[in-house]
Amino acid sequence: MEHFDTLRKVIAEFFGTAFLLAAIIGSGIMGENLSPSNPGVALLANTAATGAILAVLILIFSPISGAHFNPAVTLAFLIRREIRPGLAIIFISTQISAAIFGAVVAHFMFNAPLLEASTHIRTGPGQWVAEVVATFGLLATIFGCIRFRVSAVPYAVGLYISAAYWFTSSTSFANPAVTIARSLTNTFYGIRPEDMPGFVASQLIGAVLATIVFGWLLSPKNRN
Numbered sequence: 001m002e003h004f005d006t007l008r009k010v011i012a013e014f015f016g017t018a019f020l021l022a023a024i025i026g027s028g029i030m031g032e033n034l035s036p037s038n039p040g041v042a043l044l045a046n047t048a049a050t051g052a053i054l055a056v057l058i059l060i061f062s063p064i065s066g067a068h069f070n071p072a073v074t075l076a077f078l079i080r081r082e083i084r085p086g087l088a089i090i091f092i093s094t095q096i097s098a099a100i101f102g103a104v105v106a107h108f109m110f111n112a113p114l115l116e117a118s119t120h121i122r123t124g125p126g127q128w129v130a131e132v133v134a135t136f137g138l139l140a141t142i143f144g145c146i147r148f149r150v151s152a153v154p155y156a157v158g159l160y161i162s163a164a165y166w167f168t169s170s171t172s173f174a175n176p177a178v179t180i181a182r183s184l185t186n187t188f189y190g191i192r193p194e195d196m197p198g199f200v201a202s203q204l205i206g207a208v209l210a211t212i213v214f215g216w217l218l219s220p221k222n223r224n
Contacts, residue, residue: 021102051162118190135206
């Protein structure tokens, strides 16, 4: 496997996260524009675009940076000691800034205000638990595929997120960087800034739980 230096890894994380947010927010705007009276159609369009772009971006950038695009994923690999603390901090900072940049680009493409605080209410125990579940499942998908079939990671992650959009009450943010960026878009896929901390906390809890549980589950006891 080729080795890439830190700068290339960070740039890969930036482009991957920025494209992800441009796809999430842009497809949400497009879906809302095409079907303003039917949020189900907008969500379906958003689901298809997000699942597809995730698979593509992971295929492109995974050999360079690991294609985290998500502070919860980086935290999980930090707990597993598979990324250095210094690099993890750089990754997380890059992911957040790239997510905001991706939101700005999406808004620019659709002639929307470049940054605008969302007024979409997303809060309450049900949605917080949904974010724990969504993030736990995302990390379970990643860890399971890495353990048994690493080549399946791009497709499995894309399919999981596509499914989680529909089976979680929160529509599966599952990513603190995405959550922060979505608080700055008053479009179909936004979240009020005051609701953001509850989602981020839930995502981090889900990531830590998945790391602990699958660290045990995927390490069979050796037979003497």
